[in-house]
Each structure stands twice: as structure tokens, then as C-alpha cells.
Amino acid sequence: MKEVFLNRIATAVPRHQVHGAFRAFAAAQALGRDSRAFARMAARADIASRHSVLEPSAPEGSGTVCGFYRQGGQFPGTRARMARWEAEAPDLAGAALRRLGLEQEGPGITHIIVATCTGFVAPGLDRQIIAGFDLPLNVERTTVGFMGCQAAINALKLAWHIVRSEPEARVLVVCLELCTLHLQDTTALEQLLCFLLFADGCAAALVTSDPAGLRLEGFASQVIPAAADQITWRIGDAGFDMTLSGMVPFTLAHALPDLAPALHGGRGLAQMRHWAVHPGGRSILDAVAHGLDLPDDALSTSRDVLSDHGNMSSATVMFVLARMLAAGRPGHGCALAFGPGLSAEAMRFELG
Template sequence: MPQVAPVVAPAVAPAVAHVVAVGRARPPHEVHGAFRAFAEATLSAPRERALFRRMAARSGIERRWSTLAPATDGGDAVDTEGFYSRGRFPGTAARMRRYAEAAPALAEAAVRDLATHTPLGTITHLVVASCTGFCAPGVDQRLVERLGLDPDVERVVLGFMGCAAAVNALKTARHIVRSEPEARVLVVCVELCTLHLQDVDDLETMLSAMLFADGAAAALVSAEPRGVALGPFRAVTIPATADRITWDVADSGFLMHLSGAVPVAIESTLARERTRNDAGGVLAGTPADAIALWAVHPGGRTVLDAVAAGLDLPDAALAPARAVLREHGNMSSPTVLFVLAELLARPGPPGEPGIGMAFGPGMVAETFRFARAA
């Protein structure tokens, strides 16, 4: 019998996923000055106190926000609720109970803010990223109930990926939209970094804690051609750096280690990427000076300095990231979405190219290409 050739459906280009809009939320309590006073009172060595003061003055941070209100009476309690009292800081269980109460509310506030920028319509998928707490039912399920979403909405949870988790959340949303063009994906990143304050006489611990704050961001990702179109994503794992950013669960909360060698690793890696600059690299063959928009996670002033040096960027390129750092500190995963929101709020021509970038444990640089919607 003659063979019949199989029928092959014509290739259909996948839908282009867009970040249509971004919503943001921060807690009501500004705590940066209060933390600086706490840290100086905790450090017993005069030399370390002096060094802390110098580093704080150069941090590029003016305000940070927390779900806990700082105490002002100078007593043993660090906050007005007495959650942190010197010599009696809470264990991990108490911190997780607080996370279960406060994280869903802050995440909801970010989604409510998102709804002021764009109609949400019917949400088909929910992607939640967080690394500062655990609870079950999780923030995703609690958020579904608080927002009145379809209880059968498809959910994805990304946990314990650190500051770079937002990039993986957007990547997940992009995959969903490319495979299901009618999808409307709600991406939510929420972190309560200030739940992990430590009562220790240690300069490195205090300098790390000085960077971090609470916050939440929400983004709508769909095929609707508004906002910015998401292009390819690329992860770069930096060799021999696994010990430079760590985040461990301990009896007294989660313990952050942020090595002073992190900026050096970032700068050298990005300098190699700039020199290499082929189709498989972060820049994908495009000169850095041809990229108009830089959504870079402000992990700290020295991190931004390292990105600028490694890619030879002008001061203006990272101005939005430095503004977010100044007003909010490092909120871990939501922070790069705060920067993207700053860029979305600024006018620009269709097709204007951008690169997003965040760094996390591993040590990994998570990156993505984007462009203003046509």
C-alpha cells in the first residue's frame, strides 16, 4: 500500500507575553533610623560602631519599611509590640506565625494597587514568590480567598530563591502565556525581611540587616500588548560563589549571610559578559550602551556600583534602581518589580529595549530582555 504522509499542522508563533502593569505595597512603619540606633547599641566594640556608622552613611538608603512599628522610648523593646525585646528575641515559630498574618495582607495591598493601573479581568493563573516565611495554607491560597479569585485557579509557588525570585516568577508567567495565549497571570512577590532581625553583637550581621526591608509587588502578565514585552530569559551561575549569599533556617529565624565579596563577583562576571557579548550571553550581541532601560535589582549600593562598572553604564542607567534603594531599601524579591514599575511610569518610544537583572543564592544572576510594547 502506498504510504500516506502525516498531516503536520502549520507552525504557529507563540504569543508574546507582556508585563501589562505593576502594583506596589509597603508597610506603614519607617524603621531605618530606628534600626541604626538599635545596631549601634548592640555593637559593643567602639571601632565596629564607628565602622557601622560610616557604612550606613554610604549605603544609599534613606528609608526602609516594616510591618513592625519601632519603639521610641529607648527601653528593651525594639518595636511597640515587644515582638523584639533585647535578650528575648522570638524563635522561628513565632516569626512564622507573624508571617502568616502579615504577608497575605501586604500581598493583597500590592494587588489592589495593581488594579488601579489596569483592569485585572479574570485571573487564570497565580504565581507567588517569597523566601522570608512558610505557612500552609500558603500565601497563594490565602490570597485567592482575600481577593475572591476562582478557588480552582492554577497556582505556582516559588520559595526560598532569594532576591532573584521575581525574575523566575516572570519567566514562569511568560511560559504560561506563550502556551496559553488567553491566560491572565497574576505574579505576586512578598517579603517580610524584618522578621529575621538578630540580637547578636556582630558587625557583618548588622550590616546585612541594614539593607533589608518589607514589601510586596504584583504584576499582570498576559498577551495584551501593553506595558513591556518579555523577551528571552537567561541565568548565569557564577562559579565558586555558592557561599557568598546564603539564607538558612535557624531556631532564631532565618540567617542571612551576604559576603563582602559579592560585588566583586558581580562586576567580574558582567565584565566578561560585556567582552563576550555573543548571541548566548546576557547582552545577546547588543552593546550595553544600546540598552535604554535597566531594571536592575538594587541589592545594595555596592551591588549597583558593580553592575555599572562591569557593564560600563552611565549614571543615568541605574538611577531608577538607586531611587528604589533610597526609598525602600532591599525588599528581596519584590524590589526588581519596584524598579520595573518606575520604568513603566516613564514615557518612552515603542520598542525601547531593556534588560532586567537580579542576583540570588547560588550565586546566580537571573536576567531577561524586554521592550516597550508597540
């Protein structure tokens, strides 16, 4: 059976840097004692910048942010948010795909997989990519929807299975998330965390049997019992409403030791040189490091991506993998991400 390789990854973010604007807006939403707790959370977030398709309002703390959210119950409905997604997503995808070289590669693509949990429209982003980059009209299309931050690994798993069964296949994987379209009008501390974490971004990758890039060795999935309510993601009247419980780091730290054999596939944690962990937040990375007893610098690439970009849901772990590809240091590795359920998805790989 042919080996499968993630040949290359290209990434793109919108031009608007919004971390300060979102942080100031959320601070104004926090009330009483929670405002002090929010300030502590903000100081510990380890995020320096985030990007959005929304342009930040000036001055910061003016009671409105990006002309899209206004304090006092004036947040847009789901229709307006989806209209903005439909308008903005193709340009961001196009930026990543041009960096990937799809203008030259397009006619040879046999499959396209699009992962997103922040925008849904039909005909969808796959059709726009086909039209914009001259992909064959008989290209096979799949959408991975609503699987949250772990969806990139699910998409790569599908690509892996396709190439293993069809060695001549050339699979395009696109992860695009506009998380900043789904901030909620709330004073609840756990919900305000979304204002501190989430951002927009796109990653595109090519998966084939050509021996270049990351060699994909295998995948593992695990649902964590009794934690189904700790990450939830539901469509509401005012966009998509996410629950991200403060218990998630605690749950992961205690569950990961038992999950470790499935994650490393019998190779052993000590043999894993690369850890591409989805940076869902500083506390998530700290919990993974503790739960797997990793060296202090094991998650440095994930922490750098968190600092530079925040949490872009499914696209984020691809940003981590892209940096590892660019660095080119040989060795075995594990990519790891978490999603609604609470569940974990892992991908074992080797950099040659």
C-alpha cells in the same frame, strides 16, 4: 508564537517607617572597633527610609526595636516569626492587589505565581488571594520559594513560559517579602548590615498576551562559580539566617563582563536604555555599574528605589520596573537580580 507582556505592576509597603529605629538598634549591637566601621557603613548606605510590618519602639536606641527584638539575647524564635508573617502578609498583599485592579480582574485569572523567601505556611498566600479576590477555584498555582532577591525574575520567567504556551492565559505574579522578621541577634559586622538594608514590601503584576506595558523578550540565568558561600539563606531556630558576604560586590564586578552577552541577548549593552537592577545595596549597584561599564545615570531608578525603600528582597526589582513603566520612556532594557549561589537572573524587555 504570541508575544508576552507585563501589562502593569502595583506595589505596596507597610505603614511603619523604621530606618532610623533599625539603624540605632544595630549601632548599639556593634562593638569596639566594629562600631566605627558600622557608622561608616551606615553613612554610605544611601537609604533614606524603609518600611516594616513591625511598629518601631520609642525612643530610638532604647535597647528594643518594634517590641520584637531586644538586646541581650531576647530575639523571637522561628515559630513566632512565622506566626507574624502569616498574620501580616495577607493585608499587605491585598493592598498591592487592589491597586492592580484584581477586584475586577480576578475572575479571569488562570494562573497565580507567588514568590517569597521570608514566610512559609500551608495553606499559603495563594489560597488567601483566591478567597479574597474571587479567583477561579481551578486557577493553577505555583510558589517560587527561597530563591532570594532574584525570585521575581524567576516568577516572571514562569509567567512568560505559560503565556507562550497558552496565549489566552492571564497570569498573576505576587512577590511579597517581610524581611524585617528575620533580623538576627549578632555583633558580626557583615550580619549587622542586614539591619541597614532590609525592609518589607509587596509587588503584584499581570502577565498576558495583551499588547500593553513591557514586552518580555527573553531571560538568562548564570551561576557564578566558586561563590556559593557568598549569599546563603538557611532556616534556623531564630528565623531565617542570611549570610551576605562583603565579597559579593567584588565578585559581581569581576564576573559581569563575561556574563554580559547572556544578559543582553546579543543586542549589545549600548542598545539597552533601561537597567532595572535589583538594588541589593549601594555597593551592589556600584559593582554592576563598574562591571558592565554603564553610564553614570543608568541605575538612577534602582538607586531611587533603594533610597525610598531599602532592600525588599524579591519585590524590589519589581518596584524598579513599576517606576519605569510609569515613566513610559520607550526603549529596550534589562532587569537583573542576584541570589543565593551566587547566581544572576536577567530579563530582557522593551518599553513601547
